[in-house]
Amino acid sequence: xxxxxxxxxxxxxxxxxxxxxxxxxxxxxxAGFSVIAAREPGGTRLGEAIRKLLxxxxxxxxxxxxxxxxxxxxxxxxxxxxxxxPALAKGIHVVCDRFADSTSAYQGYGRGVDxxxxxxxxxxxxxxxxPDVTLLLDIPVAIGFERLQVxxxxxxxxKDRIEREALGFHERVRDxxxxxxxxxxxxxxxxxxxxxxxxxxxxLWRVVKRVIDG
Ligand code: TMP
Numbered sequence: 445x446x447x448x449x450x451x452x453x454x455x456x457x458x459x460x461x462x463x464x465x466x467x468x469x470x471x472x473x474x475a476g477f478s479v480i481a482a483r484e485p486g487g488t489r490l491g492e493a494i495r496k497l498l499x500x501x502x503x504x505x506x507x508x509x510x511x512x513x514x515x516x517x518x519x520x521x522x523x524x525x526x527x528x529x530p531a532l533a534k535g536i537h538v539v540c541d542r543f544a545d546s547t548s549a550y551q552g553y554g555r556g557v558d559x560x561x562x563x564x565x566x567x568x569x570x571x572x573x574x575p576d577v578t579l580l581l582d583i584p585v586a587i588g589f590e591r592l593q594v595x596x597x598x599x600x601x602x603k604d605r606i607e608r609e610a611l612g613f614h615e616r617v618r619d620x621x622x623x624x625x626x627x628x629x630x631x632x633x634x635x636x637x638x639x640x641x642x643x644x645x646x647x648l649w650r651v652v653k654r655v656i657d658g
Contacts, residue, residue: 448478448532449656450573452543455581456618457607458588458595459637460644464581465541467645468652472537477656480531483541485519488526494519499604507605509555513562516547521569529573537656544570545578545624545632550606553620554613577655579648580625581637585614 453468455461465481472479485495494515501507507515520543531538544566552559583591592607625632633651637644 445535448535448537449576449652450528450532450538450540451652451655452540452545452575452578453581454542454545454549454578454621454632455637456549456583456585456588456614456621458591459581459583460591460641461581461637462541463641464579464637464645464648465539468648469539471645471649472539472652477537478535479537479539480527481539481541482523482527484523484543484546485516487523487540488519490522491519498606501605509551509557512555513547513551513557513565516551517565517569520544520547520566524570524573529571540575543575543578545580545621548624549617549620553623554609554617575631577651578628578632579651580621580632580634581644582618582621582634583637585611585618587638588618589614 451468453461453465462483465483469479469481484491485498486492498507498512498515523540528538528540547562547566548559551557552562589611592603595601596603622634625634635644635647635651
């Protein structure tokens with residue numbers, strides 16, 4: 445049996461990543477592919493509990509960068525072992541909303557944790573698993589934040605702990621992603637997501653079909 449393809453979606457805040465991931469999975473299913481959706485942090489019972497821990501600081505105890513890094517890694521390790529590897533082995537494709545590049549971008553470029561160490565710890569967490577393709581949904585920080593504001597207003601939601609970081613942090617994250625795309629040009633496909641949703645999703649679909657057929 446052919447192993448499933450592992451497809452990850454990445455990007456800064458407000459890139460529309462999660463909506464694109466959902467639409468992509470629906471299209472793949474409609475086209476007759478076996479596919480599951482996953483997200484990080486989360487996707488397992490442990491992961492969803494970690495996600496809650498990561499969303500807000502305890503009032504008197506800010507989360508340190510290293511503790512934050514290991515929480516993301518723990519969620520990832522569980523997701524890889526419990527969900528992603530078993531699905532791929534059964535020939536099921538996996539579309540994951542964020543994966544290892546998020547840690548490089550946010551904790552590495554954003555927080556300043558050493559990138560080589562992050563890559564090493566990550567390799568342990570994912571048991572060597574790498575995405576077949578990573579769709580980097582790129583958007584200028586200012587536009588991403590405008591979208592985020594609209595989304596939060598519609599959902600009557602507040603910014604979470606990471607969304608509340610200064611603009612400089614989010615600029616480093618975006619630049620970090622662009623750096624990662626230059627470092628791994630064969631794996632990471634940058635897609636400008638400031639345009640019309642349906643056209644952007646069409647482009648994602650074309651890239652994914654090529655990976656699945658290839
Ligand atoms: P999201 O579900 O809106 O993408 O939220 C996840 C948040 O967690 C987002 O702000 C990015 C952040 N994050 C990291 O900082 N490091 C990571 O490794 C992952 C997976 C997410």
